[in-house]
Amino acid sequence: MSVFVINKLTCRFLQKVGCSDKIRWRLLLLMLLMVGTSASAQTSGGDSLCLGRSYTPEIKEMVPAVLGLSMTAFLLDEPVNDFIRNNQSDFLDQLAVWTDAGGEKTIVVPAVVLTYSAARFILKNERLESTSLKAMQSVVVTALATEGLKHLAGRSRPFNNEEAYQFKPFPGGRDSYKSLPSGHASLAFALFTPFAEEYSRWIYLVPVSVAAGRVYQNKHWLSDVMLGGGMGFISGYLFAHHPNVEIIPGGVRVFF
Numbered sequence: 001m002s003v004f005v006i007n008k009l010t011c012r013f014l015q016k017v018g019c020s021d022k023i024r025w026r027l028l029l030l031m032l033l034m035v036g037t038s039a040s041a042q043t044s045g046g047d048s049l050c051l052g053r054s055y056t057p058e059i060k061e062m063v064p065a066v067l068g069l070s071m072t073a074f075l076l077d078e079p080v081n082d083f084i085r086n087n088q089s090d091f092l093d094q095l096a097v098w099t100d101a102g103g104e105k106t107i108v109v110p111a112v113v114l115t116y117s118a119a120r121f122i123l124k125n126e127r128l129e130s131t132s133l134k135a136m137q138s139v140v141v142t143a144l145a146t147e148g149l150k151h152l153a154g155r156s157r158p159f160n161n162e163e164a165y166q167f168k169p170f171p172g173g174r175d176s177y178k179s180l181p182s183g184h185a186s187l188a189f190a191l192f193t194p195f196a197e198e199y200s201r202w203i204y205l206v207p208v209s210v211a212a213g214r215v216y217q218n219k220h221w222l223s224d225v226m227l228g229g230g231m232g233f234i235s236g237y238l239f240a241h242h243p244n245v246e247i248i249p250g251g252v253r254v255f256f
Contacts, residue, residue: 034115066230073223077164080222096213103184103210112136134194134239137247142190142235146183155180158218181228182220185211189229193236
């Protein structure tokens with residue numbers, strides 16, 4: 001019943017702000033995924049994918065791992081791109097379009113804000129409220145870092161039909177030279193990592209599909225999504241496992 005009320009109220013809100021039907025349904029789907037995850041986790045009693053929850057790696061261990069994987073992916077960028085171009089299908093084309101919603105900023109930001117609001121004011125679910133707040137903070141930090149690196153790197157996107165290693169720093173408004181890192185991959189991992197760590201690590205399949213879809217659509221190189229996904233994961237993991245780190249109106253505050 002609560003989910004139905006949230007769906008109805010959200011539809012009214014989106015109609016008032018003038019969202020298109022395409023964006024509206026994807027936003028609702030993303031929001032209901034987060035709310036539904038909370039409900040299913042409470043009824044099932046926990047995570048069905050146990051991946052060493054007793055061990056919590058430090059951020060300092062993750063950073064070199066992400067950088068190492070991204071550097072390795074640089075060597076595979078063109079071979080992977082060529083392979084994907086030769087293995088397209090109508091089904092995968094449609095699937096990639098839908099997975100984009102999980103990393104689209106015009107959908108991700110409203111979805112996490114609405115989820116937080118629903119958890120706090122309608123569901124009165126402190127666990128979902130806390131997780132949504134962590135995701136919100138993670139998305140903000142990741143978005144700023146991603147946009148800064150995009151301008152600094154100025155990497156050419158695959159659809160430009162240039163080599164994988166074409167860089168034109170500070171491209172301004174030229175989106176075709178903002179390939180590194182992938183914003184969709186970074187935002188998807190920033191959004192879903194707190195939920196995956198709190199509820200079920202099966203949720204990681206969502207940001208992974210977003211990253212794969214960006215490479216499939218020829219929007220990004222493999223290394224773009226590896227670095228972007230790594231950034232979003234580290235940010236989400238930081239807020240999920242370090243309660244002494246939080247964003248406040250004056251900036252980022254770390255309690256000791």
